Amino acid sequence: MSRWRERLDEFDEEHRFMLEGGSISQLFLGYPLTFSHPVFIGIIYGLMINLILILPNAYEGYINSKEIGSIIELWLNESLIILCICAILGGASTMMSSIFKRPPIRLEKRRRYLYPLPFLGFLITTIAIAFSTSQEIEWFGYLLIILPGPLYIQLSYAPRWRMLERIDRDLDPFEGMSMTIFSEKKESQNIANNNTEIENVVEELDSP
Numbered sequence: 310m311s312r313w314r315e316r317l318d319e320f321d322e323e324h325r326f327m328l329e330g331g332s333i334s335q336l337f338l339g340y341p342l343t344f345s346h347p348v349f350i351g352i353i354y355g356l357m358i359n360l361i362l363i364l365p366n367a368y369e370g371y372i373n374s375k376e377i378g379s380i381i382e383l384w385l386n387e388s389l390i391i392l393c394i395c396a397i398l399g400g401a402s403t404m405m406s407s408i409f410k411r412p413p414i415r416l417e418k419r420r421r422y423l424y425p426l427p428f429l430g431f432l433i434t435t436i437a438i439a440f441s442t443s444q445e446i447e448w449f450g451y452l453l454i455i456l457p458g459p460l461y462i463q464l465s466y467a468p469r470w471r472m473l474e475r476i477d478r479d480l481d482p483f484e485g486m487s488m489t490i491f492s493e494k495k496e497s498q499n500i501a502n503n504n505t506e507i508e509n510v511v512e513e514l515d516s517p
Contacts, residue, residue: 311341313476327413327490328482330469337466342474347467351399352392354458359388361431361454369438391455398459402467410486413469416461423457430454 317325329335337345363384370380416423430453437447472482483489 311338311473311477312479313342313473316476323490327415328469328472328476330413330465331416333461334466334469338470338473342470342477345470347399347403347462347470348396349399350466351395351397351402351459351462354462355388355392355395358391358395358427358454358458359384361427362387362391362434365431365435365438368435372439391451394455395458399462399467402459402463403471405463406467406471410484411468412486412489413466413472414464416465423460426457427454430456 313328317328320328330338337350339345366384366387367380369375370377370383375383430450432450433453434447434450436442437450475482475484
């Protein structure tokens with residue numbers, strides 16, 4: 310058992326719930342904190358995206374009469390870009406959580422807004438490829454596919470991981486924090502602010 314799990318009884322029920330997180334966070338935190346670092350979680354999300362993008366890339370290659378080797382090469386290039394973006398955003402989220410020391414935001418009530426985004430992005434990207442629309446529409450679809458994972462890491466997972474990592478080192482997880490749990494109103498405001506920050510980072514990475 311991880312050391313931080315042994316110390317959860319030291320906290321009240323609300324803080325224990327905040328530190329353990331929801332089902333997704335608990336899945337990742339079932340592994341040692343070294344292997345569940347936000348950078349690695351970003352890479353895992355990137356790998357999932359790359360598997361989804363096999364079909365639209367294969368279809369684009371088919372309608373353009375490309376050879377299999379060219380299709381695989383294009384997919385690998387896009388996969389590396391997406392993996393790098395997700396890993397960089399995971400690392401940036403870790404640094405930002407250490408600098409600003411924000412508590413994790415609970416996303417249980419907002420899953421209905423986040424979960425459909427990758428599917429909507431996949432649909433937009435597929436339509437853009439199938440009908441040879443502008444490159445901007447295709448990249449907008451990619452943005453919707455990529456955004457939910459880094460957004461979850463930025464708002465919820467990275468701050469939680471930072472606090473648990475401090476507990477694991479026998480340090481005060483709340484040191485330097487002006488508050489330890491966000492109110493509902495504060496959570497909504499921070500989600501909007503962080504959403505804008507991540508979109509700006511993705512746009513900068515996508516720009517030549």
